[in-house]
Amino acid sequence: MKIYRFLSGDDTSAFCHKVTEALNKGWELYGQPTYAFDAANGVMRCGQAVTKEVEGEYDPDLRLGTL
Template structure:
């Protein structure tokens, strides 16, 4: 596993969006690419829809 994330991305990212299949796919894709979950997801309601956030970190990072 590379110690550098793909596409010049930082080693830590916070994915956010509506709590839907598209968001779940983004998190799943990140896991498949070599990211790992960092902490628990956070959810909020904006008056219309549930918004979710999930932090991920690059598991290949040594530091």
């Protein structure tokens, strides 16, 4: 089955490390990254969708970050 995650966070190196970790665990980038200003907190935020093929069947209780 194909699984999907949306990674998000403040525009810091921590976000880049989060995406890098996912890529090294077999996730693939899906689509373009997003970048938006969070006016309430005065920071830029980033987002990136990733997908991965895994064995098994979909379960809504599946913890995607553990795959």
